[in-house]
Amino acid sequence: MTKKTYEVQADCPHCGTHQMLHIEASEYTALPQGKAPEALSSCPDCGKPYNAPVNPDSCAEWDDFCNEIHPVPQV
């Protein structure tokens, strides 16, 4: 059984290149409570690493499991 991966849209803050990340929920960076999780990525264009925010807006497959392990503060 393969682990579920999530497609997360990310924009490089350095050059603006858009990319789609395929990450497992366990790869999300755990952050202090009150902050949305992030996924470490590197830009395919300029090669710089950056943290892509993972939230219901950037992840089309955000589900209950995500909420459970990485609760996103309601606004």
Ligand SMILES: [Zn+2]
């Ligand atoms: Zn870039």
